[in-house]
Amino acid sequence: MTQKNISAKKNCSVIQLGYNQYLDGSAIRQDFLETALKWISARDGIKIEDYMAQNQDAPNCNDIWLYFKKVMDWVKATFIEYRVIMKKVEWGILYNKYGEKNYDTKKLEAEIVKMLEDEDVTSSRGIYEYLFDGDERHLSIRKFSDKIKRAVYESQNKCCAKCGKHYPFEKMHADHIKPWSKDGHTTIDNCQVLCENCNRIKSDV
Ligand SMILES: [Zn+2]
Structure with missing residues (x-):
């Protein structure tokens, strides 16, 4: 199995099936294949080169092609609305972890819309990952500006809101009283x- 013979056969299919709209870069070049290889290797917990080596005597590339189709069909079935930001998501990595579960697609869509409208969510591509693992770091929640931090610092008489001790401005942190996850x-x-x-x-709490 070589990268060349897979891509020559399958690139047209990627476009015909509309999968290219979920992938970054041009499927006409070899990007889609590189992506599929990266995902399937990650599934097996090995490097791309090792995957290629292990499958060098395979009669065809059906393994990778069928896996890739499963990933793409899962994405299409799970997310009812298409958005261009979906091109930036590592779908195979999500599929490897979450592809076996059945999700409430309408509920997912409602959560996506809510986050897209939320001005504090600054990374829209991270929304999809967040839906599955709930890790706010994917969303790059907006931080307080220095102007706000300064105003609050002054209003607290330059003291910490919890322990009441005085510290210089640079040593202080601006904190959400009510966390983003709780609105x-x-x-x-x-x-x-x-x-x-x-x-x-x-x-730490
Ligand atoms: Zn303190």
Whole structure:
């Protein structure tokens, strides 16, 4: 099996089946194949080169092609609305972890719309990953500006909102009183300034 003979046969199919709209780069070039190989190797927990080596005597590339189709069909079935940002998502990596479960597609769509409309979500591509693992880091939640942090710092008389000790501005952290996950926004009324220690204690909870 070589990269060339897979891509020559399958590139047309990628476009005919509409899979290219879920992939970054041009499917006419070899990008789709590289992507599929990366995903299937990740599934098996091995490097791309090792996958190629293990399958060099395979009579054809059906393994990778069938896997790739399963990934793409899962994406199409799970997400009822198509969006261009979907091109940026590593679908195979998500499929490897979550592809066996059946999700409530309408509920997923409603959550996506809510996050797209949320000004505090600054990474729209991260929405899809967040839906599955709930890790807010994918969303790059907006941070408080220095202007807001400064205003709150002054209103707290330059002291930490938790322990009440005085610290210089640079040593303080602007914190969401109500976390984003509980509908707290990045607005001044939801901002408190904490010292490093109190901020760390709060983050660990
Ligand atoms: Zn403190």
